[in-house]
Amino acid sequence: QAKTGSVPHRPQFHFSPKAHWMNDPNGMLYLNGTYHLFFQYYPDATVWGPMHWGHATSKDMLHWQELPIALYPDSLGWIFSGSAVVDVNNTSGFGKDGKTPLVAIFTHHNDKLEKAKSDKFQYQSLAYSLDEGKTWTKYAGNPVLPNPGITDFRDPKVRWYAPQKKWIMTLATKDRITFYSSPNLKNWTRESDFGKDLGAHGGVWECPDLLPMTHNGKQAWVLLVSINPGGPNGGSATQYFVGDFDGKTFKPYSTKTKWMDYGTDNYAGVTFSNTGNRTILMGWMSNWQYARDVPTDPWRSANTVPRELSLREVDKELYLTSTPIKELDKLNGKTTSLSNVPVKGQYDVSAKTGQKSALFKLALSVPAVNDFSVVLANEQGNELVIGYEKSTNSYYIDRSKSGKTDFEKGFGKRHTAPRIATGNTLSLTLVADVASVELFADGGLTVMTDIFFPNQPLNKLYIKSATGISISGLFTPLTKAVQ
Ligand code: FRU
Structure with missing residues (x-):
């Protein structure tokens, strides 16, 4: 059997699963010297299907080791995109015997409810790990955020908001972003909506991320929003807004539509949790317009090279910059x-x-x-x-x-x-x-x-x-x- 690396079109330093279908990166986090990547994965075919979270780890985000599947579909649904956090203070109470819990916050997608024409087929759930991501337990109280009647209600990206000692969930809710907060990852309160009348709306909003960044010593927040379709060169793409966030509301500095990447193959990109001062993003290097048709076998899709994000001012507008991680020099x-x-x-x-x-x-x-x-x-x-x-x-x-x-x-x-x-x-x-x-x-x-x-x-x-x-x-x- 040919080695993975010698198969035609196989990327040599971008992560791709050995076999079968992958889409969005999920739950990326850094812990004790290891980067964890989870990803939308369908282990039975090279096209999209009932979603799982695949898992891979790396010391440098370039050499990846694929591990057993982390999350399988269950009676509440398929496991759609989401994030994972290191719950250092054990706010969730999942920690045991002094072990820090990793908590994954993801969307359950219930295809039976969808087929039955319910609006409420997507809702948010939790799973936790007490062995640094090797094995995961679904929370018995799932879902933690039920669906209020919005057909597209998904892709929770959660981060700790230190000034108010609470978690913030940034959620894609069809044509806008909804922010929720929680003291413990289990009980969520709606804070505000953003974006119905701003930015690009050629398609549904998906996979958001909210990032604190500094520019000239001042804090600014970047809100990433993937949309599909409606990208600047067709199909899926990621836009962003720069503004202020006060724990409740996001206020953009500018109404200009900005794109993180103008190519057609960087979608659903989000950042790693727990990387200190570094803001590192990885995207899915494909596009819903043709992802299911690309001529690769026995796998489909790879991720982008990980990128370090910063802010830069040009003509009084703040823009995001992306550059390959410095680790790439190792190759x-x-x-x-x-x-x-x-x-x-x-x-x-x-x-x-x-x-x-x-x-x-x-x-x-x-x-x-x-x-x-x-x-x-x-x-x-x-x-x-x-x-x-x-x-x-x-x-x-x-x-x-x-x-x-x-x-x-x-x-x-x-x-x-x-x-x-x-x-x-x-x-x-x-x-x-x-x-x-x-x-x-x-x-x-x-x-x-x-x-x-x-x-x-x-x-x-x-x-x-x-x-x-x-x-x-x-x-x-x-x-x-x-x-
Ligand atoms: C984005 C997306 C997400 C969803 C996932 C399903 O590519 O559509 O909104 O959670 O893929 O696989």
């Missing part, structure tokens, strides 16, 4: 520097570096004066193009000729993203892993994540500019993290 091979290389026509990076695979990081610094592109290619004529277009001041990823594209009619497209930064020099970091590319432009102000499925591995790398450009940067091959 660095031998770096080649490119300094003031004139590119007119085509520059062959693979010839210069000896690189023969789409497993690398490329950091470029380029004057914002002309069009240019980075092209991943192979002998079959498959091409994945990442570029900058001067006339529209935008970045793009074009996967229309990237290989297998006809499994879904909207897949083979060119995606665009506005440049948000204003300086004269473009800075781009590209992270490529066999079947995905992640563009972090201008320090992560504009981000694009796209997946693709070449007929043969993309083993060539070029930089192109018809009008001419001078580039500087670093090319770094990455080593694989999967076996």
